Amino acid sequence: xxxxxxxxxxxxxxxxxxxxxxxxxxxxxxxxxxxxxxxxxxxxxxxxxxxxxxxxxxxxxxxxxxxxxxxxxxxxxxxxxxxxxxxxxxxxxxxxxxxxxxxxxxxxxxxxxxxxxxxxxxxxxxxxxxxxxxxxxxxxxxxxxxxxxxxxxxxxxxxxxxxxxxxxxxxxxxxxxxxxxxxxxxxxxxxxxxxxxxxxxxxxxxxxxxxxxxxxxxxxxxxxxxxxxxxxxxxxxxxxxxxxxxxxxxxxxxxxxxxxxxxxxxxxxxxxxxxxxxxxxxxxxxxxxxxxxxxxxxxxxxxxxxxxxxxxxxxxxxxxxxxxxxxxxxxxxxx
Numbered sequence: 001x002x003x004x005x006x007x008x009x010x011x012x013x014x015x016x017x018x019x020x021x022x023x024x025x026x027x028x029x030x031x032x033x034x035x036x037x038x039x040x041x042x043x044x045x046x047x048x049x050x051x052x053x054x055x056x057x058x059x060x061x062x063x064x065x066x067x068x069x070x071x072x073x074x075x076x077x078x079x080x081x082x083x084x085x086x087x088x089x090x091x092x093x094x095x096x097x098x099x100x101x102x103x104x105x106x107x108x109x110x111x112x113x114x115x116x117x118x119x120x121x122x123x124x125x126x127x128x129x130x131x132x133x134x135x136x137x138x139x140x141x142x143x144x145x146x147x148x149x150x151x152x153x154x155x156x157x158x159x160x161x162x163x164x165x166x167x168x169x170x171x172x173x174x175x176x177x178x179x180x181x182x183x184x185x186x187x188x189x190x191x192x193x194x195x196x197x198x199x200x201x202x203x204x205x206x207x208x209x210x211x212x213x214x215x216x217x218x219x220x221x222x223x224x225x226x227x228x229x230x231x232x233x234x235x236x237x238x239x240x241x242x243x244x245x246x247x248x249x250x251x252x253x254x255x256x257x258x259x260x261x262x263x264x265x266x267x268x269x270x271x272x273x274x275x276x277x278x279x280x281x282x283x284x285x286x287x288x289x290x291x292x293x294x295x296x297x298x299x300x301x302x303x304x305x306x307x308x309x310x311x312x313x314x315x316x317x318x319x320x321x322x323x324x325x326x327x328x329x330x331x332x333x334x335x
Contacts, residue, residue, distance in 0.1 A: 010053040019047035030055050068097050070303055071117030074128045075104045077220065079247060079275040080290070081128045084149065087296035088126065095304060114140065124303035129193040134158075145306035147299045150290070151193035152316070159306065160316040161299045165194045165272075168288035168321035169201030172242045172270040175286075175323055177209045179331045181240040181268065184211060187218035187228040187252060189244030198272065202242060218244050225251025233259055237267055239332040246271040246278045246287055253283070253328070264330035274324050286329040294319050 012030070016023040021044065028035045029044040036044070047053075070092055074081040085101070092099050100120045102113040110132055117125060124145040130137065134155050140146050141157040148160050169186075176184050186202040189195030199215060206213045218228045225248035232238065233256070243249035249271035253263055263269055271278050274289030298317050305312055 010048075010051045012053075014051055015044060015048045015053050018051055019044045067121040067123055069100045069120060069122045070097050070300065071100045071102065071114075071120065071122030071125045072128065073102050073104060073110065073113045073117065073125065073130065077106075077247075078129065079277050080150070080245070080273040080292075083273075083275055083292045084128055084296055087292045088300065091296045091300040095300065097300070097304075118143070123307055126299050126303060131193070145303050147303050147306075149295055149299050152197065156315060158315075159302045159312070161295055161302060162194075162316070162318060163290040163295070163321050164318050165197035165321070166201030166204065168272060168290075168323075169198050169242060170205045171321065171323040172272075172288055173202065173205035173209065175325065175329065176240045176242075176268060176270065177211075179240075179268070179329060181332055182211060183238040184240045184242065185214045185216060185232065185238045187216050187225065187241060187243045187248060189248070190217065190219050192220050192244065195244055198244060214238070218248050220245060220247060222247055222251030222254070224248050225253075226255045228252055229255035229259075232256075232267075233261070237261065240268040240270070240329070242270045242272075244272060246273050246275045246285060249285055249287075250277055250283060253285070263328050265333055268329040268332075270323075270329060278324070278326070284327040286326045287324055289322050289324045291319050291321070 012023050012026045016026045019026065021040065025036055025040065026044050029041050072085065072088060074085060089099055100117055100122055102116045104110050104113050110130060114125065122144070124147065126147045126149060129150040130148060134153055137146060137148065137153055138155045138157045146158050148158055150162055151160070152162060153160050173184060184206060186199065188199055203213045216228050216231055218224045225243065229252040232241070241252065243252060249269055253269060256263060256267065261267060269285065271285045271287040274287040277283060278285040278287040298319070302317065
């Protein structure tokens with residue numbers, strides 16, 4: 001039986017020759033279309049595996065009227081976005097869709113990331129924590145369905161799937177107060193998506209418990225957390241700190257420990273997102289968890305509802321958070 005040359009990609013004809021059937025029958029099996037017996041399907045698939053044939057999915061999609069592609073814009077600097085991508089692939093695959101990814105990097109802006117996906121004939125876009133103004137997102141939604149994840153957007157044209165970030169901070173403060181903490185500082189996320197809601201939730205919770213709010217500048221990265229930690233060390237250290245996200249918390253933890261302060265002995269720390277960073281055994285960070293599985297499933301479902309013309313009653317879908325307690329929080333040490 002002839003085999004394809006090692007210097008070219010195997011074709012349908014190569015599979016047909018290997019399996020001893022027609023090329024048309026191989027096409028039926030590869031497309032999973034009706035018209036072939038179970039035994040024939042098994043023989044064709046075995047032959048394809050033996051010669052290393054892989055279907056050109058993108059070419060097939062381009063020939064069809066629908067690409068069955070959902071474009072996803074994500075930030076490479078966000079550990080939480082990586083967690084979301086894992087679940088988005090799963091959610092899209094279950095409904096017969098593929099993802100086309102486009103990254104926002106320090107040298108590649110959000111607009112360029114979006115333009116790249118528009119050129120790929122994506123049917124809908126899922127934007128993870130976008131920084132674009134609401135007016136720009138609204139205009140983009142006139143071209144195709146747009147679902148924003150992990151950010152609130154005041155627009156009737158854009159669908160939103162997000163966590164109740166203010167409630168997440170309520171959980172963090174309730175936990176710390178239950179441990180006995182009365183001096184809790186919040187390291188802020190600035191203008192990052194979700195920061196305003198988390199800041200508001202912190203202020204609401206500390207006032208509900210009769211405490212005095214204190215907010216320090218922070219941000220998205222470990223460097224931002226390190227700057228906040230140095231500011232904390234310049235004065236009396238609070239008993240506990242809530243931090244905008246896990247990456248910022250990681251930078252804060254590093255500086256505190258290098259300065260000889262123990263966590264949670266001297267200060268308890270709570271992060272946000274429960275990303276894979278928080279789950280590392282060397283970090284073991286108490287963190288507010290976002291339900292990435294639910295967020296991803298709802299985002300894909302909403303995109304498909306828009307594509308299929310399904311009536312949508314709620315533009316914004318809000319998923320409750322939960323607190324995951326680990327080793328960075330404990331009752332305050334007597335002073």
